[in-house]
Amino acid sequence: MTTAASDDRLEPALKRLIGMILLGGTMGIIDGTVVAVGVRTLAQHFHTSLSTIGWVSTGYLLALTVAIPVTTWAVGRFGTKRLWTFGLVVFMAASLAAGLAWNIESLLVFRVVQGLGAGILDPLLLMILAQAAGPSRAGRVMGLMGIVLSSGPVLGLIFGGVVLDALDWRWIFFINLPLGAVALAGARRLLPADAPGDPAARVRLDLLGVALLGPGVALLVLAMSRAADHGAFGVRQVWLPLVAGVTVLLGYAAHSLRVRSTPPPIDLRLFTRPSFSAAVAIMALIGMSTFANLFILPLYYQQLHGRGALGAGLLLAPYGIGCAAAMPLAGRLSDRLGPRSLARWGAGTALVGVAVLTRIGDGTSDVRPVLGAVVFGVGLSFVGAPTMGSLYRTLPPHLVPQGSSALYILNQIGAAVGIAVITLILQMQGGASTATGFHDAYWFVFGTVVLVLAASFLLPGRPEPVPSPLAPAFEETADKVH
DSSP states (O other), X not given: OOHHHHHHHHHHHHHHHHHHHHHHXXXXXHHHHXXXXXXXHHHHHHTOOHHHHHHHHHHHHHHHHHHHHHHHHHHHXXXXXXXXXXXXXXXXXXXXXXXXXXXXXXXXXXXXXXXHHHXXXXXXXXXHHHHHHOGGGHHHHHHHHHXXXXXXXXXXXXXXXXXXXXXXXTHHHHTHHHHHHHHHHHHHHHSOOOOOOOGGGOOOOOHHHHHHHHHHHHHXXXXXXXXXXXXXXXXXXXXXXXXXXXXXXXXXXXHHTXXXXXXXXXXXXXXXXXXXXXXXXXXXXXXXXXXXXXXXXXXXXXXXXXXXXXXXXXXXXXXXXXXXXXXXXXXXXXXXXXXXXXXXXXXXXXXXXXXXXXXXXXXXXXXXXXXXHHHXXXXXXXXXXXXXXXXXXXXXXXXXXXXXXXXHHHHHHHHHHHHHHHXXXXXXXXXXXXXXXXXXXXXXXXXXXXXXXXXXXXXXOSOOOOOOTTHHHXXXXXXXXX
């Protein structure tokens, strides 16, 4: 095959692969918010309290967090294609079981299993796309990935409202079955076969590291979730898991930094790279500000404007559309211009959008919060896609799995912290019934974006072109497909 033919074949194959991978990853991201819309419906159906139903989301999130460090090791042990296929099957089977749940206990168990499947798929989503695109196109592909990350939660809110208005609650979970079937068929056809590995070169699983890292992060997420439930950080239900989580993670840090033959799930020496530390810190802050906004704005529409769940979700649609349109453009530009200048411009734009949102009230027309949210989302899109691309552009290929896990874990912690802090702010201002609480909540978001702007100066500048390390594999796959 000539080089020109290889280039012609590779690009269409890569596009089909990206579409298939994004479809598989979309399920878990949408599922995170679609269930939140149905909390009251599930509580009525199973005749239980809202706090108990809250564990339908919390259990899912905790299981997802625990699974991520194991995925980092398993991708080297079992291969990308086999592990991705296994994660899809687990997620689909758990979705079917959750839709058939006969009581609240069974639903909670199946949601935990579903979270384990998502904990395999979510970091693999980043790894596959980064490795397939190569460093020179990392920004472009991460821009496409950003469409899912930014618009997926909004689609979940809208889809949840539509399902609960027109169908039975079980379709919240059943919808994953046709989507998963298409993603599974695409994976079997388009993902390159896993190369046979040398058994002698296989790395053993660091059992102690996994036992410390996964539960430690899960305890922090649990503490933040309980802070959101109680609207306070000082209660025993919050500080006990918080102290336990910090203690366990300090143990992991001591364990990780020891020199030994078995590598840890995430080597903390990665954080000695300034560009890597800046990238994961920015993504944690983006998770914090994005999920804070997704928590504030629907509540604002419902509490101060009397909208229903579906109406609030539809008013968020322009925000999701703006993010979906901006992410690919930001990714393409970052491959040529580098992430630093784009991230600075994006953070400045996002600050303008948040400043608009700090002035909304019960007499504000719908136009102002919609425009403010769109400007905020577009601005952060020009931060997120270039930042993710820079992480994969600067890491050596063998460190990509660890980098993906670190990025996703910190993004999840940031999201949990954002929701917990916003809940506390609203409660301190008398709940969500006054405009003052929403103003203070958005000033918190403003502060997180200021930190994003400061950290963006540590991102790399203009990148050097580097070929994709997986190009030969995708050329071979394209030949077989054609």
